[in-house]
Amino acid sequence: MADEAAPHKRRARYSGKHPRRFEDKYKELDPSHHEAELRKVIERGQTPAGMHRPICVREILGVLQPGPGEVGLDATLGFGGHAQELLPHLAPGGRLFGIDVDPVELPRTQARLRALGFDESVLVLRHLNFAALATLLPEAGGGFDFVLADLGVSSMQIDNPARGFTFKADGPLDLRLDPGSGQPASSLLQSVTRQRLREILADNADEPHAAALAAALQGQYIETTTELAARVRLALRAALKPGMPPAEREAETKKALQRTFQALRIEVNDEFAALGRFLSQLPACLKPGGRVAILSFHSGEDRRVKKAFQAGERAGVYARVAPDPIRPSAEERRANPRSSAAKLRWAVRAPRS
Numbered sequence: 540m541a542d543e544a545a546p547h548k549r550r551a552r553y554s555g556k557h558p559r560r561f562e563d564k565y566k567e568l569d570p571s572h573h574e575a576e577l578r579k580v581i582e583r584g585q586t587p588a589g590m591h592r593p594i595c596v597r598e599i600l601g602v603l604q605p606g607p608g609e610v611g612l613d614a615t616l617g618f619g620g621h622a623q624e625l626l627p628h629l630a631p632g633g634r635l636f637g638i639d640v641d642p643v644e645l646p647r648t649q650a651r652l653r654a655l656g657f658d659e660s661v662l663v664l665r666h667l668n669f670a671a672l673a674t675l676l677p678e679a680g681g682g683f684d685f686v687l688a689d690l691g692v693s694s695m696q697i698d699n700p701a702r703g704f705t706f707k708a709d710g711p712l713d714l715r716l717d718p719g720s721g722q723p724a725s726s727l728l729q730s731v732t733r734q735r736l737r738e739i740l741a742d743n744a745d746e747p748h749a750a751a752l753a754a755a756l757q758g759q760y761i762e763t764t765t766e767l768a769a770r771v772r773l774a775l776r777a778a779l780k781p782g783m784p785p786a787e788r789e790a791e792t793k794k795a796l797q798r799t800f801q802a803l804r805i806e807v808n809d810e811f812a813a814l815g816r817f818l819s820q821l822p823a824c825l826k827p828g829g830r831v832a833i834l835s836f837h838s839g840e841d842r843r844v845k846k847a848f849q850a851g852e853r854a855g856v857y858a859r860v861a862p863d864p865i866r867p868s869a870e871e872r873r874a875n876p877r878s879s880a881a882k883l884r885w886a887v888r889a890p891r892s
């Protein structure tokens with residue numbers, strides 16, 4: 540029998556009660572055989588390795604109101620958490636398009652969603668940047684009833700050290716959502732000018748120590764995430780006031796690390812340009828009365844979404860837009876701390892005159 544022939548795999552060795560390294564979390568990475576373990580991780584307020592927990596699901600369903608026979612787009616498919624919640628509302632006769640720029644996770648999500656019974660007649664998946672949203676229109680029959688975008692990175696991408704998104708684990712300093720396109724962050728640091736790096740840090744992450752960090756990082760050959768983290772720590776040691784209490788110093792250093800990684804990620808993936816192109820194509824891609832919901836995770840994203848929606852409302856292409864962003868409930872923020880920064884904005888396409 541197949542099970543008897545399978546080679547015995549030794550349990551990963553790790554110290555402490557729970558495995559810390561991504562690659563040691565063998566139970567979380569094999570969820571179909573370890574459901575109870577997954578539940579325990581989620582109850583601890585953590586996200587299991589290789590998974591992503593969808594944010595503001597109830598609020599998004601309330602805003603998008605997906606209905607039978609409708610054609611929708613999930614422009615940031617990720618783990619497919621939101622897609623999985625949207626799809627049952629479209630039956631009978633509806634279809635969801637799901638796109639993602641990440642060619643590594645997309646096939647895994649595709650396999651997972653197909654295994655749940657969502658075949659090609661109801662779920663159309665494409666490896667596509669949402670900046671090219673309008674190219675889907677002929678296939679989608681000319682327009683979408685609703686569009687969802689959940690910006691940024693998924694937990695699978697952040698937690699996998701091989702993708703180079705986190706300073707918490709050692710990995711190549713890459714930060715590309717699509718490793719087949721653009722340059723990794725390590726090359727960017729070598730080729731960028733000091734002035735441009737300062738702008739990247741300030742504009743993409745409001746980094747208050749942008750000048751000191753640009754001086755320390757520009758032109759350097761930094762191959763790994765931990766090397767970059769060590770250099771940021773060193774630069775901050777010199778940049779922070781000498782009398783600062785150690786706990787404050789550590790908290791400020793951690794924030795600078797998060798902001799540096801965020802700023803570089805936005806740059807290597809050209810995220811603001813992609814978001815701008817997506818926002819400008821949206822009205823033409825929504826049917827009259829079509830709904831759009833966008834979840835953003837930092838001020839640079841939220842500002843762009845807010846401005847585009849307000850400009851669309853003034854121009855009469857949107858009939859209504861969110862007066863204020865919707866935030867995850869206190870309960871969701873407690874249960875999933877990764878939701879804490881989320882802001883949800885929505886708009887409704889005006890009927891064509």
Ligand SMILES: C[S@@+](CC[C@H](N)C(=O)[O-])C[C@H]1O[C@@H](n2cnc3c(N)ncnc32)[C@H](O)[C@@H]1O
Pocket residue numbers: 591592593594614615616617618619620621622638639640641644667668669670689690691692693694716813814
């Ligand atoms: C926060 S995750 C989405 C998680 C998803 N809503 C779920 O429930 O599993 C963001 C996803 O958007 C993708 N993404 C980011 N920028 C993109 C772009 N310009 N075009 C398409 N996908 C993009 C990322 O690769 C990532 O998979």
